[in-house]
Amino acid sequence: MPISSFTPAITEKLSEQLGSIQLHRITPYIVTDINKITKNLDGFAQHLPDVGVYYAIKANRDLPVLRAIDSDVRGFDIASLGELNLLMKIGIDPSRIFFSNPVKIPRHVKAAYKMGVRYYAFDSVNEIAKLAKYAPGSNVYLRLKVSDNGSKFPLSKKFGLDALYAADYCSLAQDAGLNVMGITFHVGSQSENLQAWQTAIELVGKTIDSLEARDIHITMVNLGGGFPADYGEPIPLLKDIAGCIKQAQKDFLPENVELMAEPGRYVVANSSVMVTSVIGREHRSGSDWLYLDVGTFQGLIEPLEMPGWKYPVWSNKRAGGSDKSFVLTGPTCDAYDTIGFDYTLPSDLTVGDKIYIGAVGAYTSVYATRFNGFLPPKTYYIGLETNV
Ligand SMILES: Cc1ncc(COP(=O)(O)O)c(C=O)c1O
Incomplete structure (x- = not known):
């Protein structure tokens, strides 16, 4: 079995490659490594x-x-x-x-x-x-x-x-x-x-x-x-x-x-990571919900096609301390923008934190809509002569 390329280390690699630019980008955005x-x-x-x-x-x-x-x-x-x-x-x-x-x-x-x-x-x-x-x-x-x-x-x-x-x-x-x-x-x-x-x-x-x-x-x-x-x-x-x-x-x-x-x-698929922000956190219907600035309608649609489909997901906070299960949902007024119902992430995640969604290089940006006025995430490229 291949060793997954989606470990928290990729966050550091990303920061390194994008340098201070990452700090100023408006989320959500995709980083694609050519x-x-x-x-x-x-x-x-x-x-x-x-x-x-x-x-x-x-x-x-x-x-x-x-x-x-x-x-x-x-x-x-x-x-x-x-x-x-x-x-x-x-x-x-x-x-x-x-x-x-x-x-x-x-x-x-x-x-x-x-x-x-x-x-x-x-x-x-x-x-x-x-x-x-x-x-x-x-x-x-x-x-x-x-x-x-x-x-x-x-x-x-x-x-x-x-x-x-x-x-x-x-x-x-x-x-x-x-x-x-x-x-x-x-x-x-x-x-x-x-x-x-x-x-x-x-x-x-x-x-x-x-x-x-x-x-x-x-x-x-x-x-x-x-x-x-x-x-x-x-x-x-x-x-x-x-x-x-x-x-x-x-x-x-x-x-x-x-x-x-x-x-x-x-x-x-494994070329790209989506950088998103937590815009809300609530306890509803027996679950903890993280509202992100991206959801199925901005391209993360495959969980709708295949219920239970999961992306590799991690955050800016250290994993492994005290983790809990979250529902990850999107920013629209529709409940169908929910990405998944059981993502284990650090329990202290809150508004403003970053969530990284890995393996979004395939069947993601091509699916993105403008539903509710939320634009498809912009993509930045690394490994190219120009850009970022
Ligand atoms: C005709 C055809 N070729 C190739 C592909 C690519 O398949 P995959 O992304 O699984 O490699 C598809 C996917 O739907 C297809 O319909």
């Missing part, structure tokens, strides 16, 4: 050197992040025209972009095709028709339904075609003038199940065989995302996941098939 992101990508390249990385920008689309990793990744996975426009803004060649959202807005497909994007996912007859009309002749890859057991954020109910129908759907796509060249899947985000990739790749292998019988030749397998990030809890090591993937590749896939992946959370 070096951590490049280190995560180095780790991926080390353990899976033959897998092309197409970073899923839905996890974090901050321009400094995209610019910083451009040369470390093969390309990018997008979900929408909005994401494509961001990549165009920083000069990414459209040939490096995979439009992997299985159900796309038709207008977005039309625009993406016009801009030069030629790789699209599909998992339905409707999508085949859409792609044939708006992205004629493009390269397409089938999103298979696979087990997402052991993932924190499952996806398999919403997306993916049952392998049983793969050959028929791929023939249909081929007949519609599309070039069926790949298969993709997603084992669910933050997957903690080593076997998930193995089982999925075995299914892909069988599907490739069934397509060969129809004279459809698969040259690319896209492993999707799901690689787990460090949230301070034990997770499988990437080295072990990579071992499972390589073994499954050997056992189930033809030699000429190229592998790619679309990691999002793994790349960026």
Whole structure:
């Protein structure tokens, strides 16, 4: 198990890196360490050197992040025209972009095709028709339904075609003038199940065989995302996941098939810390509540998706003395902005104290709203030449 990078020591590191600036920043704000992101990508390249990385920008689309990793990744996975426009803004060649959202807005497909994007996912007859009309002749890859057991954020109910129908759907796509060249899947985000990739790749292998019988030749397998990030809890090591993937590749896939992946959370989650302030403390409904200047609506939304989901949290006060359980809630007039119901923190926390929320680099700032007039937290970057 990896040692969590979220210890109180990070507070000191943060203060050191931001220097006196931290004292003057208005909370809430996010500090993103670009070096951590490049280190995560180095780790991926080390353990899976033959897998092309197409970073899923839905996890974090901050321009400094995209610019910083451009040369470390093969390309990018997008979900929408909005994401494509961001990549165009920083000069990414459209040939490096995979439009992997299985159900796309038709207008977005039309625009993406016009801009030069030629790789699209599909998992339905409707999508085949859409792609044939708006992205004629493009390269397409089938999103298979696979087990997402052991993932924190499952996806398999919403997306993916049952392998049983793969050959028929791929023939249909081929007949519609599309070039069926790949298969993709997603084992669910933050997957903690080593076997998930193995089982999925075995299914892909069988599907490739069934397509060969129809004279459809698969040259690319896209492993999707799901690689787990460090949230301070034990997770499988990437080295072990990579071992499972390589073994499954050997056992189930033809030699000429190229592998790619679309990691999002793994790349960026542990890069960022949110600095927040306590704005209220009350004893209500049998619990001690800390009201923070940030809540689910400013981006910390994943506890709503996955009840019980916890971020690594610590404070400016020394932990381990006399601690107690707190409900951490946000600043809006809505109760749904509550981040969690059982965070152990120093018992003497009060208005003005700082709470640090770790591992907020993925699926946080991208979710932030302006509900109740509270603005999305500003991000400062460390490990970059400019800024802070
Ligand atoms: C098509 C696709 N690829 C990649 C990802 C990234 O997944 P993760 O952040 O779990 O790595 C997602 C997440 O929803 C996705 O939908």
